[in-house]
Amino acid sequence: MAKKSVLGRGVGALLPTDLEESEEEKFFLCDIDKIKPNPNQPRSYFDEDKLNSLAESIRERGVIQPLLVSRARGNRYDLIAGERRLRAARIAGVDEVPVVVMEQGSDNESLELALIENIQRQDLNPIEEATAYARLIHEFNLTQEEVAAKVGRKRSTITNVLRLLKLPRPLQDDVVAGRISEGHARVLLRLQDDQERLWEIRDRIVNEDISVREAERLCRKKKTTKPVRGEQTKKSATDELPKAYCKALTNQITNHLNTKVRIVQNGSRGKLEIEYYSSDDLDRLVSLLSG
Secondary structure, eight states, X not given: OOOOOOOOHHHHTTSOSOOGGGHHHHEEEEEGGGEEOOTTOSOOOOOHHHHHHHHHHHHHHOOOSOEEEEEETTTEEEEEEOHHHHHHHHHHTOSEEEEEEEOOOOHHHHHHHHHHHHHHTTOSOHHHHHHHHHHHHHHSOOOHHHHHHHHTOOHHHHHHHHGGGGSOHHXXXXXXXXXXXXXXXXXHGGGTTOHHHHHHHHHHHHHHXXXXXXXXXXXXXXXXXXXXXXXXXXXXXXXXXXXXXXXXXXXXXXXXXXSOEEEEEETTEEEEEEOOOSHHHXXXXXXXXXX
């Protein structure tokens, strides 16, 4: 098996500097089927187009940046960092990839290295970054100050990113998929106590492509009630449930299902509308509703 002696600059920043005589053992071409993905990988969303683009680059030039792995049983390896390159290499049909073997560490060290590498490369979307910070804090008993020191960020930055996890799950999915920006998400955080208004502005962000500044203006603007049209509307309104009661019901169901809900009244009758944003989201809602 061919061996090399030059480490990638980004990976080198995460490795000890005293490789010396053991360098040959730590850096080599590894059978791709012997590498197991990292269960602590902070990234949860992989853009298919970008993966295919990277796979095409790998077909032409190979995997330039080595993967970080640790030794596992049966002459196999656990991936610490580089899952995007590993996935793209599989798509490209590559049999071997360059790896750097690190000493077996704890889950804490594996997650920490994976997080640092992804943040340095700016590969994580804001929700993935927030989730990774939350895991470091809750699973490994780190403070926000300790997390900030490990990833080279200000404590205030960690705090602000973590606040994104307070958004309803469908809105988090919007951020992950790029339907709304991190700036838009921060604006919508101000409307957590007014779910109807929150989803109204969210829909305008997605459908009308309004700016963050415009979204802020809409958040500050007082909501106006729609005028009543015609005698028939006035007559049917007397049979409808009070708006305050409907709003309370809507908020209750929205908070339980973590998705946009609307009650549409027509006199004493009406319908309950529940939105879903993907097939997985629909399955989640069906599970919740069916118990």
